[in-house]
Amino acid sequence: MRAAESPIRAVLFDFDGVIVNSMPGHARAWVRIFAEKGLDITEEDVYLHEGRPTVDVAHVFLSRHGLPAEKQHCRALAAHKQAYYLSKPGGVVIFPEIVPIIESVVGRGIAAAVVTGSNDEVVRRTLPKKLRSFFSAFVTADDIKKGKPDPEPWLKAAEKLAVQPKACLVVENAPLGIQAARAAGMRALAITTTLQPEHLQGAEAVARNFDELARLIESRLNGEH
Missing domain, CATH: 1.10.150.240 (Putative phosphatase; domain 2)
Structure with missing residues (x-):
């Protein structure tokens, strides 16, 4: 971990494209x-x-x-x-590989939150109750005045968790979310579930799959980067 960086106290997950294949x-x-x-x-x-x-x-x-x-x-x-x-049933599934990543984060005593441009109804209808229980905060489109790329959604999550923005690590799959995270003063990782790496260069590292993402998160929680 570089001297200017704070230890990670919270991991903030985007929803669509990170937790659910929606x-x-x-x-x-x-x-x-x-x-x-x-x-x-x-x-x-x-x-x-x-x-x-x-x-x-x-x-x-x-x-x-x-x-x-x-x-x-x-x-x-x-x-x-x-x-x-x-109205289209059966079209959304949880990425199974993200579940152990979330469990690992929470198991270390690190707070986790969902931050999404979707509204409460979509999250409620999509996310199983058991998986919801891992998250200490949710920020949806219903909670904010300005959405991504404005930093408000990420800052709202940090506020709900009582964690400083500089101690938050964001996991995203889209350029506007990365832009918003950086504007909030947070670190950001990306995964290529929907877009190629050239669209995600605002992140400090880009994972091509969930195994890579798990390693990137782990290294940052360990203070190695």
């Missing part, structure tokens, strides 16, 4: 909803905006294509997208 479902939902409006967006377009609250994602794409992007339009589109996403 991003393909979210991306397909957005592609479908915008196709209904005659707009062509790709799944990668969605991945690059992952982490934003659903209403903010709607605003980005509506504005980009010159369509009305007032709050009422964005909220209506976001509600339509969420209804479509939640």
